[in-house]
Amino acid sequence: MALFPVTHSILSQRALAAEVLPHYFGGSPSECRLLVRGMNDTYLVHSEGTRYILRAYRHGHRSLQDIRHELDLLQYLHSRSIGVAAPLTRLDGQYATEIQAPEGTRYAALFAYAPGHMLPLSPETAGRYGQAAARLHAIMNTFVSKHRRYQIDLKHLLDDRVPWILPLLEHRPEDQLFVNRVWRFLREHLDSIAPHLRWGMCHGDLNGGNCHTDNEGNLTFFDFDCEGPGWPAYDAAVFNWSVRDMSDRHYARQLWQAYLDAYQHVLPLSEMELASIPYFVAARQLWLVGLHCQHADEWSYGNLSEAYFDRRLRILHELVHEHDWKL
Structure with a gap:
């Protein structure tokens, strides 16, 4: 049998x-x-x-x-x-x-x-993390491999993910329409600015985790499963995305500013790269929700509750409101 x-x-x-x-x-x-x-x-x-x-x-x-x-x-x-x-x-x-x-x-x-323990987030440690992330990007720019790797492009972040979300929002038609509009909006705007952004190797998940610190303050990165060629501005935006869900919004802004200042001290971002950050934060959110929906048959559909979609879509609504995006 x-x-x-x-x-x-x-x-x-x-x-x-x-x-x-x-x-x-x-x-x-x-x-x-x-x-x-x-x-x-x-x-x-x-x-x-x-x-x-x-x-x-x-x-x-x-x-x-x-x-x-x-x-x-x-x-x-x-x-x-x-x-x-x-x-x-x-x-x-x-x-x-x-x-x-x-x-x-x-x-x-x-x-x-990785020696040590998880990095406890504070403005000081966020700065160290941003500095280390910039150094990581600088060194990865010189890496070459004979092996192929998928790209962290708009197809990977949006087109391969959002179609998994939409069917699971059929019972929430306004949200389904909203997600579809955000997808098209991001596709259009990131397509237009992508030629002006640096392209290079990315970790893919620099969210403040995936890193240990030892007693001397040395950082060790791990879990490069999401790595690939992409936009370093996206990689930097992932940290912004990760602190956006904090209840203390003022503290979240402090963490992001500390990260960004330290990152730019090592590897300055262009004006266009800085302007792309909110778009990439939204793209990251759609990528994650799409990943969860895509693998629901393995991780269970029970995780995709009404509360789950309320929480995940709230961040997208906030970004649209903050930046006055015309969907």
């Missing part, structure tokens, strides 16, 4: 310890525990007193070319003394391990554990 189709499996931590980790550690005893279940699944690994992170990429989420590009980028940044959680090679010199899961082929990669 054929196995019943699976959308997304959770790989056994015991099997990973027994069958995958020996490719990296040989016969050394290793412990593997599921840490985070998300777009990809993250496991905390202990081997000979040292912590590592094992990522099991979701089937169909990233191609092997995409994954190899990400691992190349991390190796490059590590070689340039940028604080990143670098990938580790297997004993045979390879970085990725192929796994035949019930839903199809998946890949796993092992990374160094």
